[in-house]
Amino acid sequence: MKFQKQIFGFMDMLRFKELVPNRRKALASGTDTPLPKRYRVNELAKALHPGRMQVEVTALRPLTDGMTELTFRRTDADAFPFFRAGQYVSLQGTVADSVVSRPYSISSSPREALENKLTLGVENAGFFSGYLNREVKVGDRFLMTEPAGEFHYETLRDKPQIACIAGGSGITPFLSMAKSRKEGDESYEMILFYGARDEAHLAYKAELDALAAEGAIKVVYLLSDETREGYEHGFVTAALLSRYLSIPDVTFFLCGPAAMYEFVGKELEPFALPRKAVRRDAACCGNRAVENPRTFSLTVHIRDKVWNIPAREDETLLAAMERAGIPAPNKCRAGGCGYCHSQWLAGEYTVAEGRDGRRLADRKFGGIHPCVTYPQSDMEINVPPAE
Ligand code: FES
Numbered sequence: 001m002k003f004q005k006q007i008f009g010f011m012d013m014l015r016f017k018e019l020v021p022n023r024r025k026a027l028a029s030g031t032d033t034p035l036p037k038r039y040r041v042n043e044l045a046k047a048l049h050p051g052r053m054q055v056e057v058t059a060l061r062p063l064t065d066g067m068t069e070l071t072f073r074r075t076d077a078d079a080f081p082f083f084r085a086g087q088y089v090s091l092q093g094t095v096a097d098s099v100v101s102r103p104y105s106i107s108s109s110p111r112e113a114l115e116n117k118l119t120l121g122v123e124n125a126g127f128f129s130g131y132l133n134r135e136v137k138v139g140d141r142f143l144m145t146e147p148a149g150e151f152h153y154e155t156l157r158d159k160p161q162i163a164c165i166a167g168g169s170g171i172t173p174f175l176s177m178a179k180s181r182k183e184g185d186e187s188y189e190m191i192l193f194y195g196a197r198d199e200a201h202l203a204y205k206a207e208l209d210a211l212a213a214e215g216a217i218k219v220v221y222l223l224s225d226e227t228r229e230g231y232e233h234g235f236v237t238a239a240l241l242s243r244y245l246s247i248p249d250v251t252f253f254l255c256g257p258a259a260m261y262e263f264v265g266k267e268l269e270p271f272a273l274p275r276k277a278v279r280r281d282a283a284c285c286g287n288r289a290v291e292n293p294r295t296f297s298l299t300v301h302i303r304d305k306v307w308n309i310p311a312r313e314d315e316t317l318l319a320a321m322e323r324a325g326i327p328a329p330n331k332c333r334a335g336g337c338g339y340c341h342s343q344w345l346a347g348e349y350t351v352a353e354g355r356d357g358r359r360l361a362d363r364k365f366g367g368i369h370p371c372v373t374y375p376q377s378d379m380e381i382n383v384p385p386a387e
Contacts, residue, residue: 048081048146051387055091055118055144057136063203066124067169068133069107073116075141080113083147085180086173086253086281090331091120092143093128099327100128102284103334105255106147107172107204109179113147121203123169126286145331151253151281153177153188158251159277161189163244165236165264167256168196168203173281174255175204182216190217191244193236195260198226220244236260238267247271255281282334285352285372290314296347299380300326317342317349317370317381328370329386335372340383344368347379 059071074080083106092101108119124133151173153162164174171194180186196202202221212219222232222240232240241247248271254261261280268278290313298311298320311320318340321328331339335355344366355372362368368381 047077047079050077050081050146052092053077053080053144053146055142057138057140057142058117060136060138063121064201066133066201067121067203068124069119069121070132070136071108071117071119072142072144073118077116079116080118081146082110082113084152085110085176085186086152087147087149088151088173088332089118089120089147090145090333091128091132092145093131093140094325095128095131097325098323099325100131100322101143101330101333102126102128103149103332105151105173105176105281107175109176109183110185111183112179118144121169121172121175148331148337149281150336151255151279153186155187157276158188158279159249160187161191161245161250162253163241163250164190164192164253165256165260166192166194167260168201170254170256170260170281171203171208172255174253175207177253178208178211178217182211182214191250192217192219193222193241193244194219195222195224195236195256198223199228199231218244236264236267238270241267248273251276252278253281254278258283282332282336284333285316285335285355287314287316287319288352288374296375297378298375299345299378300328301345301380301382302326302328302385311375311379313375315374316352317368317373317375317379320375321370321383326383327386328383330371333371335369338369340369340371342368342370342384343382345380345382348376349373349379350376 053074054076055072056075057070058073061069063069088103088105090101090103092099104120104122106118107121108117122129122132124130164177166174174192177186178190181188181190194202208219211217220232222234222236224235227233238247254264293312293314295310295312298309298317300307300309300321307324307326309320309324311317318328318330329340331337335357352372358367358369
């Protein structure tokens with residue numbers, strides 16, 4: 001066999017020979033200053049994603065007779081992370097020996113977060129929200145998750161004009177979106193339809209009127225139980241929407257009670273809009289209606305700790321754990337974020353209708369979301385520790 005000499009192969013050999021001496025030279029000429037312990041990119045990532053934050057209530061303000069605004073500051077840092085207007089945080093506290101948490105949409109703007117201010121508008125309904133309305137005081141401290149959620153504008157997916165439809169306390173994410181639009185962090189054209197029983201139940205009306213007067217948004221108020229000049233009367237029908245916009249040319253954002261989602265969904269049905277054109281903020285998964293609910297035994301493992309607790313078939317596994325004071329991880333409580341993802345070990349269960357956000361592999365290999373799972377027999381689960 002005959003080998004041909006290749007000039008490039010020869011050059012490679014020479015380079016290889018010089019490799020070690022060249023490296024030695026480079027090392028010798030380098031500085032002996034130790035590598036930095038902190039890098040800017042890591043600092044930024046930590047500022048944007050702090051995980052859980054320690055917060056303190058700095059102000060309380062009644063918004064309506066059934067809704068209170070709570071203002072928070074962080075006590076473990078100088079600022080809240082910047083977020084996308086429309087996102088939520090989960091607030092956690094201990095009430096009557098139960099560890100409870102609930103997600104609340106942020107009503108302040110992302111820029112206010114950088115000034116260490118974050119506000120939540122909380123409706124006086126349910127155990128924890130009722131406590132926040134009636135008993136919380138300035139100076140009380142809580143844990144709060146970093147902002148999260150997909151209920152925000154996305155340039156690539158959404159139309160340049162958005163129609164936001166709010167019912168009752170569902171106004172909070174839209175106030176943040178309107179402020180963010182005014183502050184120049186968002187570029188959409190925003191029209192807000194805000195419905196309530198009567199004028200007295202419209203929260204944040206002064207703020208919304210000021211934003212409308214500055215041209216940041218257009219607001220249409222609707223009252224269902226009252227007729228007033230300057231207000232629409234009734235509910236958000238397709239006919240009403242068509243008077244203000246071209247339905248196929250906008251992206252809808254809905255936040256409010258389930259009945260509102262159903263009503264508006266039916267009104268929009270004839271337009272056959274793509275799914276992405278109608279975005280709904282997910283509500284917490286609460287108790288389900290069961291006549292004479294049975295009580296089962298739930299065995300919970302978190303690392304090397306084991307609890308045996310009662311779990312009713314009409315309440316989620318997460319609610320059962322919280323009632324027993326077990327610090328189970330959660331954020332959205334709606335089956336969407338995956339933060340509570342746990343491992344099923346034994347027992348029968350059912351998942352709330354329309355809330356099963358698990359991947360196929362999770363369903364096959366025993367992944368569950370305790371926030372939307374109801375026991376149907378004694379159960380055993382392995383839960384990750386809350387961080
Ligand atoms: S808390 Fe989000 S999926 Fe359970």
